Amino acid sequence: MCGLFGVYGHPEAANLTYLGLHALQHRGQEAAGIVSSNGRTLNVKRDTGLVADVFDGAALEKLPGKAAIGHTRYATAGSSDLRNAQPLTIEYAHGHLAIAHNGNLVNAGTIKTRLEQSGSIFQSSADTEVIVHLIAHAREPDIVDRVVSALKQVEGAYSLLFLTENKLIAARDPHGFRPLCLGRLKDAFVFASETCAFDLIEAEFIRELEPGEVVVVDAAGKRSLHPFGKAPPEKFCVFEQVYFARPDSRVNGQSVYRVRERLGRRLAKEHPVDADVVVPVPDSGIAAAIGYARESGIPYDMGLIRSHYVGRTFIEPQQSIRHFGVKLKLNAVREVLDGKRVVVIDDSIVRGTTSRKIVKMIRAAGAREVHLRISSPPTTNPCYYGIDTPTRSELIASSHSPEEIARYVTCDSLGYLSVEGLLDAVEAGRDESGERTGYCAACFTGNYPVPFETPDAAGKLIRLRRPQEELET
Numbered sequence: 001m002c003g004l005f006g007v008y009g010h011p012e013a014a015n016l017t018y019l020g021l022h023a024l025q026h027r028g029q030e031a032a033g034i035v036s037s038n039g040r041t042l043n044v045k046r047d048t049g050l051v052a053d054v055f056d057g058a059a060l061e062k063l064p065g066k067a068a069i070g071h072t073r074y075a076t077a078g079s080s081d082l083r084n085a086q087p088l089t090i091e092y093a094h095g096h097l098a099i100a101h102n103g104n105l106v107n108a109g110t111i112k113t114r115l116e117q118s119g120s121i122f123q124s125s126a127d128t129e130v131i132v133h134l135i136a137h138a139r140e141p142d143i144v145d146r147v148v149s150a151l152k153q154v155e156g157a158y159s160l161l162f163l164t165e166n167k168l169i170a171a172r173d174p175h176g177f178r179p180l181c182l183g184r185l186k187d188a189f190v191f192a193s194e195t196c197a198f199d200l201i202e203a204e205f206i207r208e209l210e211p212g213e214v215v216v217v218d219a220a221g222k223r224s225l226h227p228f229g230k231a232p233p234e235k236f237c238v239f240e241q242v243y244f245a246r247p248d249s250r251v252n253g254q255s256v257y258r259v260r261e262r263l264g265r266r267l268a269k270e271h272p273v274d275a276d277v278v279v280p281v282p283d284s285g286i287a288a289a290i291g292y293a294r295e296s297g298i299p300y301d302m303g304l305i306r307s308h309y310v311g312r313t314f315i316e317p318q319q320s321i322r323h324f325g326v327k328l329k330l331n332a333v334r335e336v337l338d339g340k341r342v343v344v345i346d347d348s349i350v351r352g353t354t355s356r357k358i359v360k361m362i363r364a365a366g367a368r369e370v371h372l373r374i375s376s377p378p379t380t381n382p383c384y385y386g387i388d389t390p391t392r393s394e395l396i397a398s399s400h401s402p403e404e405i406a407r408y409v410t411c412d413s414l415g416y417l418s419v420e421g422l423l424d425a426v427e428a429g430r431d432e433s434g435e436r437t438g439y440c441a442a443c444f445t446g447n448y449p450v451p452f453e454t455p456d457a458a459g460k461l462i463r464l465r466r467p468q469e470e471l472e473t
Contacts, residue, residue, distance in 0.1 A: 004159060005069070013066050025051055027074060027193060031048045032071065035087045044087070045062065070100065086101065094146070097163070097164055102386065104127060105130060108156075111130045134150035143162075144167070155450055168216075173212070176236050177386065179251045181208050185203040194245055235439065237439070238439040238440060239387060260347075262291060263376070263425045264289060267415070268291070268295035277298065277303065279303035279344050288375035298343060304331070305333060332362055337365040344373065346375070371414075377441075379443050
């Protein structure tokens with residue numbers, strides 16, 4: 001999962017992009033980058049670390065021009081080192097080009113092998129570079145046509161921003177897995193993964209790009225293309241609504257906050273419990289906890305306090321950091337929890353280690369009972385469209401029942417939201433046969449909308465490490 005931001009037609013394009021990336025920092029903390037265009041050349045600054053660490057006033061002064069694109073990186077393909085930081089930039093026969101990508105390409109391995117056999121030399125391990133080489137190999141005379149030619153050869157999830165000396169191009173894959181929004185700031189056009197970035201710079205939200213849409217902005221204005229033919233069924237990632245998007249954003253036409261509140265209300269109906277207080281795991285569990293409390297009538301309180309100087313534990317790349325980060329990130333409030341029967345609301349359980357530490361922390365603060373409620377279904381399958389869950393063996397729910405997981409995390413009871421409840425809360429539609437439409441929920445159901453045709457991706461999909469045979473009790 002990554003954050004994208006772009007500006008065309010504003011004298012402070014790089015500064016606005018910096019602010020936009022700040023608003024999208026939650027989408028990736030491993031690296032950040034900005035590329036600007038002054039109409040003649042592209043200027044680039046990217047590095048590992050947070051946006052505020054990578055950029056200062058001096059760095060932004062070296063990014064002149066009225067157009068810029070930026071990226072915050074959360075590694076889902078390629079290692080977490082500087083060579084994979086984006087936007088990627090190249091100089092080739094037709095000029096300069098920069099690209100920023102959110103998503104994952106499922107056929108990148110096959111295309112990369114083919115390109116290497118024809119002489120291409122790759123500088124990174126990111127799947128995004130495949131698109132760069134396809135553009136360089138394309139024979140179409142216009143950059144827009146070359147981009148379209150490249151995108152017709154890749155499969156999977158992508159929201160993309162391209163920048164040349166005089167054009168900004170935005171694109172979403174035909175299934176619309178990942179969000180990408182269009183806005184306006186006076187005479188400038190702006191693009192962002194989420195609307196919260198527009199709010200920060202006081203830009204007007206116009207609309208979300210449609211699945212399969214390509215938007216081109218240049219001196220002639222803005223134009224929209226739909227070059228991929230008949231659109232397949234839309235498959236927006238439902239986990240954006242559950243966890244990744246900021247609650248003050250609107251994605252896929254809905255308020256993220258209101259969706260999460262509905263998740264909590266439905267959870268209270270599906271898994272009621274006799275308790276004294278509802279406590280969220282901040283920050284992503286807050287809206288669902290409010291919904292649970294309102295539906296159940298159990299008082300809501302902040303029994304866990306989060307330090308905002310620590311990043312999101314789920315997207316940190318090393319397991320050792322993730323384990324240590326729980327205590328750095330959260331602290332229990334004894335005055336709220338002592339002697340209480342506590343309902344703890346979290347958005348998901350991925351590996352189970354974080355939940356176990358949270359439950360033990362709440363018990364250590366004096367809670368009599370701890371009932372864990374999860375505002376999504378059991379995560380049983382890896383995502384290959386932009387979330388870093390590479391093998392089933394890392395997903396505790398893939399090999400253990402809710403009862404076994406409850407014993408492992410040491411809670412008194414555990415309840416997950418049903419798949420049907422989740423899809424009702426996000427207001428998923430139904431087709432003529434009654435099947436739910438509009439969302440990808442493969443991480444919960446195993447129903448992958450885009451098949452894996454490459455040997456490496458197919459191998460990842462079916463290759464399971466040996467699951468844990470025993471869980472601690």
